[in-house]
Structure formats: structure tokens, C-alpha cells
Amino acid sequence: MLSGQQAQDDAGQYSTAGQRYCIGIVGAGSVGCYLGAYLCQDSALDVKFFGRETMALELAANGLSATSCDHQAYFAQPVAFYSSLNSLIECDVVLLTVKAPALVPMLTQLKRFLRPEVPVVAMQNGIGIGEMLTQDLANPVLRAIVPFNVVKNRAGQFHRATAGNIVWQQSQHTAVNYVISVFNHLQLPVQTTTDITAAEYGKLLLNLNNALNAISNVPLKQQLLDTDCRLLLAMAMQEWLAICSKAKIRPVPYTRLPNAMLPWLLRLPTILFRRLFHHMAAKMLAMDEQAHSSMWDDIQAKKRTEIMFLNGAVVRMGQLYQLPTPVNTLLVEQIKRLESGEAEPLSISEILQQVKLES
Numbered sequence: 001m002l003s004g005q006q007a008q009d010d011a012g013q014y015s016t017a018g019q020r021y022c023i024g025i026v027g028a029g030s031v032g033c034y035l036g037a038y039l040c041q042d043s044a045l046d047v048k049f050f051g052r053e054t055m056a057l058e059l060a061a062n063g064l065s066a067t068s069c070d071h072q073a074y075f076a077q078p079v080a081f082y083s084s085l086n087s088l089i090e091c092d093v094v095l096l097t098v099k100a101p102a103l104v105p106m107l108t109q110l111k112r113f114l115r116p117e118v119p120v121v122a123m124q125n126g127i128g129i130g131e132m133l134t135q136d137l138a139n140p141v142l143r144a145i146v147p148f149n150v151v152k153n154r155a156g157q158f159h160r161a162t163a164g165n166i167v168w169q170q171s172q173h174t175a176v177n178y179v180i181s182v183f184n185h186l187q188l189p190v191q192t193t194t195d196i197t198a199a200e201y202g203k204l205l206l207n208l209n210n211a212l213n214a215i216s217n218v219p220l221k222q223q224l225l226d227t228d229c230r231l232l233l234a235m236a237m238q239e240w241l242a243i244c245s246k247a248k249i250r251p252v253p254y255t256r257l258p259n260a261m262l263p264w265l266l267r268l269p270t271i272l273f274r275r276l277f278h279h280m281a282a283k284m285l286a287m288d289e290q291a292h293s294s295m296w297d298d299i300q301a302k303k304r305t306e307i308m309f310l311n312g313a314v315v316r317m318g319q320l321y322q323l324p325t326p327v328n329t330l331l332v333e334q335i336k337r338l339e340s341g342e343a344e345p346l347s348i349s350e351i352l353q354q355v356k357l358e359s
């Protein structure tokens with residue numbers, strides 16, 4: 001584990017012009033703490049974490065560490081943690097790492113404390129995030145897509161469970177580019193792009209499963225071995241791919257297979273899904289026996305989910321392009337039922353039956 005001074009000395013060497021940047025991580029949960037642990041290693045960055053009091057106490061007691069499947073590990077203690085956003089006024093760049101439904105309630109405070117020239121990098125999954133923020137904030141808004149999963153292994157320790165490069169919207173902001181160079185230097189690769197829409201659309205293709213996992217109420221591994229679940233996922237993906245095609249967007253692939261082949265893979269009988277595509281299936285099925293999607297976690301915690309930025313975005317875009325989205329529509333309805341707790345959601349087989357009846 002690289003810790004404290006040694007990592008700071010190493011990373012600080014490529015700092016430019018002796019400038020020290022203050023970076024705010026707003027919504028320090030899994031993604032924010034993981035990324036923040038890397039940034040704390042750099043002596044040219046003053047990293048401020050903004051989040052809940054419970055997280056402040058957790059990090060004060062245990063320190064903050066980021067570990068990963070490729071054995072990198074970074075430790076930081078103490079961390080500067082704030083449960084109010086007042087100190088945002090000092091920040092030169094902000095990484096927004098709250099979940100999507102928390103963005104709107106936070107806007108008033110962002111507007112109050114952020115200097116208007118400060119770039120804000122929104123790291124949420126989903127579609128429409130950048131547009132929503134730009135409508136209300138005077139600040140330059142950039143998007144970044146996190147392709148890997150971060151889980152909390154124990155108090156203060158955030159673990160990257162899968163691989164992949166962060167995809168980051170290209171910009172001219174010196175502070176933003178400095179942050180990107182720190183991640184790259186510390187071997188958390190960031191790829192910049194001028195086509196962030198393609199990156200967002202590609203990530204959505206995979207995130208369409210979050211809702212299905214929450215509805216099925218079984219671990220991801222078990223869910224992927226269920227033929228009905230895979231069939232519904234394949235159909236949900238096809239609805240999105242048809243929209244992308246009509247919108248003339250080529251979604252970035254995040255797996256070894258071309259996007260267009262994912263529905264085909266999912267439609268295979270389970271025995272073939274397991275055997276023939278051993279490499280990809282092995283990767284998929286190597287997941288923790290008990291792992292669920294973050295949407296399942298949100299439902300269990302009785303929190304609002306990101307459904308309207310995921311499957312809900314497919315439905316919205318379908319209306320825009322006049323393309324049918326019956327599967328994603330049904331998935332949104334079931335998640336809404338789960339969120340409100342007012343009605344039982346349909347089961348996976350009932351959803352499939354309804355889709356077949358309607359087609």
C-alpha cells in the first residue's frame with residue numbers, strides 16, 4: 001500500500017507551476033470516497049469531502065482507503081470532511097458524486113456556495129444529468145462516466161470490484177485536467193472524449209439491468225442465470241439500441257462484445273450462456289454470490305432510485321423518437337411501485353407475460 005508521504009512525494013512531482021488546487025467531492029459515498037482517496041495522495045491538491053455526518057465519523061475513526069481488484073491501494077488520514085456545503089466557496093473544481101435524485105435538492109446550495117467559474121464534474125449514471133444541471137447552474141458542467149463498481153468492504157474502505165477506464169468529457173479547464181493527470185499517474189486510467197453522449201448511452205445499456213435486479217429481488221448472479229430475466233434484459237436493451245440507432249448515436253461498448261451482440265448473448269439458453277461464452281460469463285458470474293444492483297440497495301433502504309435517469313430515460317427518448325418501449329415502461333412502473341410501497345410489483349414472469357400479450 002502506498003501511503004501518506006511517499007505517495008504524495010511521487011505524485012506531487014508532476015504538479016504544474018506550483019499551483020495548489022482545492023477540489024470538492026460533493027456527496028462522499030462509495031464513488032466519492034474511492035476517487036477522493038486517490039486525490040488525497042497528491043500534494044498539489046487540497047481535497048475537501050462533503051457528505052453526511054455518519055460518513056465523517058466513519059472516516060475519522062477508520063481513515064479512508066481505496067483498494068482495487070488490481071491490488072492498488074491508497075490510504076488517507078486525516079481527511080477534511082464537511083457536513084455543510086459552506087466551504088465549497090474555496091473549491092476550484094467539484095466532483096459531484098451524489099446519486100441522481102439528490103441533485104435537484106442540492107442545486108440551491110451549490111448555487112449559493114460555488115464560485116460561478118468553477119467547473120462541476122457530474123459522475124452519475126444516467127441520461128439527462130448534464131442538461132438538467134446546466135439549466136440551473138451558471139457553472140461549466142462536465143460529465144464523467146465511472147464504468148467500474150465500488151463497494152464498501154468495511155468501515156472507511158472502498159473497493160473497486162471491477163475494471164475499466166473512467167470516461168471523462170474533454171475540457172480546457174486546467175484544474176480539471178490536473179485532476180485527470182493525477183488519476184492517470186496513480187494508475188486509475190481516465191480516457192477523455194469529445195463524445196460523452198456515446199459514453200453515457202453505452203453505460204445506460206448495462207445499467208438497464210439495475211431495475212430488473214431490484215424487481216427480481218435475487219442476487220445478480222442468480223438473476224443472470226434466469227432465462228426470463230435475461231430475456232427481459234435483452235428486450236430492454238434492444239429498445240434502447242433501436243433508439244440509439246434512430247438518434248444516430250453509437251453507444252460506447254463497455255464489455256468485450258459489441259453492444260449489438262449483448263441481447264443475442266442474453267437470449268441463449270442458460271447452459272450455452274454459461275458454456276459457450278465462458279470468458280464473458282465467467283467475468284459476469286465471478287461476482288460475489290450475494291451482490292445486488294445499487295437500485296436493489298436503494299429499494300431496501302427505502303430511498304428514491306435513479307430509475308427516471310435509466311429505464312425512464314429510455315421511455316422518454318422512445319416517445320421523442322416515436323419508438324415503442326413496452327419493456328422499459330413496465331420496468332419503470334414496477335420500480336415506482338416498489339419506491340412508493342403502495343402496490344406489489346409484478347413478478348418477472350408476469351412482466352414477461354404482459355409484454356408477450358401486448359406484442
Ligand SMILES: NC(=O)c1ccc[n+]([C@@H]2O[C@H](COP(=O)([O-])OP(=O)(O)OC[C@H]3O[C@@H](n4cnc5c(N)ncnc54)[C@H](OP(=O)(O)O)[C@@H]3O)[C@@H](O)[C@H]2O)c1
Pocket residue numbers: 026027028029030031032050051052055097098099100102105106123124125146147148149150151294306
Ligand atoms: N457505486 C458504484 O459502484 C457506482 C459505479 C458507477 C457509477 N455510480 C454512480 O455514481 C453515483 C454515486 O453513487 P454511489 O454509489 O457513490 O452513491 P452513494 O454511496 O449513495 O454516495 C452518495 C452520498 O452522497 C450523500 N448525499 C446525498 N445528498 C447529500 C447532500 N445534500 N449533502 C451531503 N451528502 C449527500 C449520500 O447520503 P444519503 O445516502 O444519506 O443520502 C451518500 O452518502 C450514482 O449516480 C451512481 O449511479 C456508482
